[in-house]
Amino acid sequence: MGPKTVLPGKKRSRILQAAVEVFSHKGFHRARMDEIAAKAEVAKGTLYYNFESKSKLFSAAVTEGIETIVTQIQAQLDADMPFETHFRKLITCNVDLYLQHSDLARIVFNEVSSGIDADILADIQNARNRYIDCVAGQLNNGRRTGHIKAVDLHLTAVALVGMLDNLCNLHLQNPRAVGRDQLVDLLAELLRSGLAT
Secondary structure (H helix, E strand, C coil), X not given: CCCCCCCCHXXXXXXHHHHHHHHHHHHHHHCCHHHHHHHHCCCHXXXXXXXXXXXXXXXXXXXXXXXXXXXXXXXXXXXXXXXXXXXXXXXXXXXHHHHHCHHHHHHHHHCCCCCCCHHHHHHHHHHHHXXXXXXXXXXXXXXXXXXXXXXXXXXXXXXXXXXXXXXHXXXXXXXXXXXXXXXHHHHHHHHHHHHEC
């Protein structure tokens, strides 16, 4: 058998998006490859040809999804903008990306991991850490300019992501009760009051 062909970008994106939706709503264990194939409008064999197991597809969906989010955060934030603008944009960007990719966020923050291969879990943890490191790196711009006090930026990023997860979930469950702008304002104020020098 020759080398595997790489899926064209659009087809791969469609498969990964379908996988995220199914894994998000069914969980890893109840999700079925034929259901993902049907949602992606590809043959089930196409999934197994390109992703040798459900675990590998799960890993690709999560890790590539997180990499997309990290890339979008970095593209939207310019380290040379004034700190207050940068800080507000960091919060806004994370809220908007969470809401835009809520199925992926549900998997990343809430997926029960029992029964998933250890190497797959390590890949997913590395991707989560990359996201945390990205947020911490953006906060570090404020530290370098003297706007953020000397706190552990990794732990601060973990706290921000935890608040982001809880508040965005609240908004998704009841958008009228908690608006997107209200989330951004609250997160910005909580972080500003805790971090400002």
